[in-house]
Amino acid sequence: MQLLPGFRDFFPEDCAQRNYILATWREVARRYGFVEYDGPVLEPIELYRKKSGGELVGQLFDFVDKGERHVAMRPEMTPTLARMVAARERDFKKPLKWFCVPQFFRYEKQQRGRLREFYQLNCDLIGEASASADAELLALLIDMLRAFGLSQQDFVVRVSDRNAWCQFALNRGVSEERLLDFLAVIDKWERASREESGRRLAEFGLTPEDIEQFLASPGPEADHLKSLAADLKARGLDGYIELDLTIVRGLAYYTGFVFEVFDRAKSERALAGGGRYDRLIELMSDGKLSLPALGFGMGDVVLANLIQDIPAAKSLRDQWVAQQHAADVFVVLADENRRPEALGILQTLREAGYRTDYALAPAKVGKQFQQAEHRGATLAVVIGQEWPAVKLKHLARREESTIDQTELLTALSPLLAKS
Ligand code: HAM
Numbered sequence: 001m002q003l004l005p006g007f008r009d010f011f012p013e014d015c016a017q018r019n020y021i022l023a024t025w026r027e028v029a030r031r032y033g034f035v036e037y038d039g040p041v042l043e044p045i046e047l048y049r050k051k052s053g054g055e056l057v058g059q060l061f062d063f064v065d066k067g068e069r070h071v072a073m074r075p076e077m078t079p080t081l082a083r084m085v086a087a088r089e090r091d092f093k094k095p096l097k098w099f100c101v102p103q104f105f106r107y108e109k110q111q112r113g114r115l116r117e118f119y120q121l122n123c124d125l126i127g128e129a130s131a132s133a134d135a136e137l138l139a140l141l142i143d144m145l146r147a148f149g150l151s152q153q154d155f156v157v158r159v160s161d162r163n164a165w166c167q168f169a170l171n172r173g174v175s176e177e178r179l180l181d182f183l184a185v186i187d188k189w190e191r192a193s194r195e196e197s198g199r200r201l202a203e204f205g206l207t208p209e210d211i212e213q214f215l216a217s218p219g220p221e222a223d224h225l226k227s228l229a230a231d232l233k234a235r236g237l238d239g240y241i242e243l244d245l246t247i248v249r250g251l252a253y254y255t256g257f258v259f260e261v262f263d264r265a266k267s268e269r270a271l272a273g274g275g276r277y278d279r280l281i282e283l284m285s286d287g288k289l290s291l292p293a294l295g296f297g298m299g300d301v302v303l304a305n306l307i308q309d310i311p312a313a314k315s316l317r318d319q320w321v322a323q324q325h326a327a328d329v330f331v332v333l334a335d336e337n338r339r340p341e342a343l344g345i346l347q348t349l350r351e352a353g354y355r356t357d358y359a360l361a362p363a364k365v366g367k368q369f370q371q372a373e374h375r376g377a378t379l380a381v382v383i384g385q386e387w388p389a390v391k392l393k394h395l396a397r398r399e400e401s402t403i404d405q406t407e408l409l410t411a412l413s414p415l416l417a418k419s
Contacts, residue, residue, distance in 0.1 A: 046070075
């Protein structure tokens with residue numbers, strides 16, 4: 001039986017990496033005062049048809065359930081979040097700073113950085129329209145990536161503003177209704193050939209030269225991005241952002257400020273993307289509630305590729321994983337007759353919260369020490385003929401002491417205290 005294309009088995013080493021990514025996402029989001037939420041894996045398909053729009057609608061994993069409901073597995077969080085906020089907005093103080101780390105499903109063609117199942121960190125800030133919210137979210141995004149050991153040499157946040165393009169298009173006679181179609185051409189600008197873009201622009205009475213001219217001198221809409229840069233400069237983070245108006249994002253709900261993160265080597269697709277969606281909650285509440293909002297999504301697949309390729313990031317991950325997997329104590333049984341006493345000690349140590357392991361089957365002492373090393377144990381407790389005295393060994397420091405078994409917990413604790 002083969003895996004479905006775009007789906008993954010998570011063997012222990014893959015699970016360890018996934019846990020590392022999720023734990024780091026959670027830790028940094030909390031550092032910025034964000035709280036975690038979640039929603040359902042299945043939603044009515046209409047939620048995505050009406051609210052996500054763009055390419056995503058053609059990528060849904062959807063089916064009709066036994067109650068004749070047409071449902072879709074979640075491909076993103078933003079429509080769900082808008083629904084949740086619209087439902088219980090009054091119960092929460094603004095601004096809301098919420099994050100989640102869900103698994104998503106998109107029927108895309110599998111390729112590097114693109115699967116049919118992936119995890120995505122979402123951080124959203126709701127109820128604050130000022131540019132300082134935009135800067136705060138970018139700072140969180142940048143610090144999130146720095147926490148993985150990625151630096152200014154490794155990634156860049158390309159910031160842009162959809163309004164700049166909407167003004168540009170409206171001034172040149174493109175109708176309101178066709179603005180999203182026009183933005184879709186700009187979204188593909190860097191990936192499509194000049195001829196192909198030219199063909200699609202002709203539908204709007206525009207040429208590639210018009211676009212190139214605008215990119216070279218975008219006009220006053222880009223000013224907002226200057227105030228962002230000033231805020232980030234005060235935090236020492238301005239070196240991570242660049243203005244790039246070719247970013248417009250492929251989802252329908254974005255209203256203005258948008259951004260995407262790319263690796264500097266440009267060997268990957270976007271690592272994260274987001275922006276303002278100031279009208280989505282209003283749409284979700286049939287006009288009853290208007291709340292400005294912005295957020296971003298960061299996928300685990302591209303991030304994992306970068307961690308693998310960038311030595312500083314890889315070494316941080318390896319340290320984390322080794323620490324998670326290591327045993328604190330390995331109980332070495334030097335005299336088979338003392339097995340009941342050794343099991344008693346094992347139980348006491350585990351109940352005290354120490355990660356404790358031992359050889360299940362009788363084995364030579366040397367072999368047991370090898371196993372202790374393999375498990376990354378800090379200490380070994382040797383139980384043998386000296387009972388009720390036991391030997392306590394610090395494996396890395398090669399230090400050894402003999403103590404009474406009743407003193408074990410007291411002797412162990414300072415040796416295992418995290419430095
Ligand atoms: P998105 O650009 O569709 O935005 O996805 C954000 C990130 O998720 C991408 O940059 C990419 O790293 C990852 N991603 C997307 N699709 C796949 C895939 N098929 N395989 C692997 N990784 C993938 C959104 O989803 C918005 N809802 C983000 C947002 C939150 N905007 C505001 N709040």
